[in-house]
Amino acid sequence: MARLTKKKKEALAKIEKGRIYSITEASALVKEISNAKFDASVDIAVRLGVDPRKANQMVRGVVSLPHGTGKDVKxxxxxxxxxxxxxxxxxxxxxxxxxxxxxxxxxxxxxxxxxxxxxxxxxxxxxxxxxxxxxxxxxxxxxxxxxxxxxxxxxxxAGKIDFKVDKTGIVHAAIGKASFSADKIEGNANELLTTLMKLKPTASKGVYVKSIFMSSTMSPSIAVDPKIG
CATH class of the missing domain: 3.40.50.790 (Ribosomal protein L1/L10, domain II)
Structure with a gap:
């Protein structure tokens, strides 16, 4: 098992074990646990209750993040x-x-x-x-x-990104940088999640959004309340 570094231990200590955070709380906390020496990307991973092997359950779309990605897109x-x-x-x-x-x-x-x-x-x-x-x-x-x-x-x-559910049923997206204010991270996260909700396939039965995790490059992940929309 890989040995935890001091910074990793400090970051993990700030995340309450077993707790599910709101988007607002996670957007602030992700900044606290980001200790990379560069401006880390903030990422969100959403596990959907779909079977991406079936064409009528494929989730793919685009979203314009209101605060941009923080990245100089080539x-x-x-x-x-x-x-x-x-x-x-x-x-x-x-x-x-x-x-x-x-x-x-x-x-x-x-x-x-x-x-x-x-x-x-x-x-x-x-x-x-x-x-x-x-x-x-x-x-x-x-x-x-x-x-x-x-x-x-x-x-x-300006911050338009496209996303697609992968073969394991997860949508991964970069929604900003650790240098963003918590409000901007929250705004971008909400815009992505709202867009995802609108794309729910009619063939998808049961729980659509199963779990949400937010993290930054090299940081632990924060469990976010999947009850959205």
Whole structure:
């Protein structure tokens, strides 16, 4: 068994064993137990009562966090020449088409989000094996395949994230940084949870939100009251 460090023991001591915290309490506590030497990410993990193996119980969506992610999101806009100026003005970090497709073929994936146009998707198909496992393949459902390139880039830069239930039935999402105020962490968490509630599949029976845990990078997790909405 791994030995607990002094900082880990101190963090665990601040979490009351067996207690279920409210979102408000957890948002404040996660800041107290974050002792990384860098600005740690604050993450939330929500276990859902769904069977993701069934198409009618898949939960996937997008949410615009009101206080952003705290992360400088690197955006690649794969667009035709007539859309390049629009993408650059909106703040895309990389803009172009064929030269970036060639770079991706060579293994380059140093971006967080790729935004493109419907007419370009055909060229991205062969790159699915590279982009898919990294969660970089654009998708109309998440707003990353669109003709309104400027809007898509602006939203992603401002804190729009997409999420998807994994094969174990859990949705993981980064909702901010430990340097955020507790109010901002709470606001982002509530926005994500409210969005999740709206996405409950009609085929999902019984308890929908089974458990919620909040944590920061390298910190213990805090059990949050799953009775929401």
């Amino acid at each position: 955006v690649l806009a794969l667009v035709t020449p007539d859309k390049e100026a629009e993408a650059k003005e909106a703040g895309a970090d990389y803009v172009g088409l064929d030269e970036y497709l060639d770079k991706i073929k060579s293994g380059w994936t140093d971006v967080d989000v790729i935004i493109t146009m419907p007419s370009v998707m055909g060229k991205l198909g062969p790159l699915g094996r590279v982009l898919g496992p990294r969660g970089l393949m654009p998708n109309p459902k998440t707003g990353t395949v669109t003709m309104d390139i400027a809007k898509a880039v602006t939203e992603v830069k």
